[in-house]
Amino acid sequence: MAIAYQQQELHIEQLAASSLLQRYGSPCYVYSKQQFLANFHAFEQAATGLDALICFAVKANSNLAVLSLLGKAGAGADVVSGGELRRALAAGIPAERIVYSGVGKNSADMQLALNAGILQFNVESVPELERLSRVATECGKVAAVAVRVNPDVDAGTHEKIATGKAENKFGIAWQQVDEVYALAARLPGISIQGVDMHIGSQITSLTPYRTAFERMLELVQRLQAMGHPIQTIDIGGGLGVLYPDTKQAVSIADYMALVREVFANSQCRLIMEPGRSLAANTGVLLCQVEYIKQGPQKRFLILDAAMNDLLRPAMYGAVHDVWPVRQVPERELVRYDVVGPVCETGDTFSLGQLLPELHAGEAVALGQAGAYGAVMASFYNTRAITPEVLVSGNQSALIRRRIEVDDQLNWDQLPDF
């Protein structure tokens, strides 16, 4: 079922926004606890009755307060580096709920994961498998492994985030899978546990998922018939969300209904790695208008947020909501090119955006910023790293009265990342 685009249900009151900006500085990422929990519960509820573990893809948002919130709610974590693993562990996510993906795992990070006792390594190549076996043997451990299989499916997504086609660097090619499992079975430091796939990100149709899932189920049955003890099927993440330019999206409920239809009788434990669908609509990037610049042809809204804070528009031509925090109905509508202060023409959030007339110093929110926002920030132009705040309260109540950083964590005892 296609669902229509609606502006993100995250309203920010002028008063609260300016308190936040005053307290934490501008620009500043603001996340909603309630929205994170609502998204996680939507997955959980749709998975009722299935043996399923939802491992949040930490790459989407690695904020410690966010990880701690999701961990307490029962989520596991999908990590792709030693840094992400340390963060997940520091936030209290138990190692037995952590899977480790990625094409370039180094020996030190493998060792860290083995000593922590993680649930599963998702292995992407023969040399990685051989290295993992060697490192595990040296540590006196056996690594629980799923081979990431590349099901050669076009997920119809942006070329920079497609991962499931034969030409992509990810996973083991379909025709090599049998020999890789045969090798895994011979290696002393490896224990075969499952299969893994991830075909891309921001996928807005169920069709590629159906094709990939059916291929994976067939593969599981074939590997089991060969005697491999496949007990887990990791189906990755990738579920798309609504951005202003998304023409259709798939609901969590419909996605999970497909998962159930294909895998319910597999007798395997299902692992999912959603990132964006858990995080995108939980956050905004709050910022302020620095200047209004009137050119001969265009009017520029120059924000104090830039591509180093939110890279997606510059990197993928991605579109995010832009809206003034204070809604003044009588203001005239004006077209702006919404840009940041960085010395790149690509530092543009939106072209010809119709907005109520704005003035320097007023607060603006950039939407859908809870996923792949702060995690992709950089120091470019020697700008400061953007603060992140997780607040309580929901929807319109958000931020209005309760400005509350997650106080469950002891920040002094957390490692510095």
Ligand SMILES: Cc1ncc(COP(=O)(O)O)c(C=O)c1O
């Ligand atoms: C291996 C793996 N798992 C999970 C994810 C999360 O994807 P998404 O944020 O699209 O759900 C990604 C990113 O695409 C990934 O590479």
Ligand SMILES: N[C@@H](CCCC[NH3+])C(=O)O
């Ligand atoms: N960073 C990307 C998604 C990549 C997903 C990681 N495999 C984005 O912002 O959309």
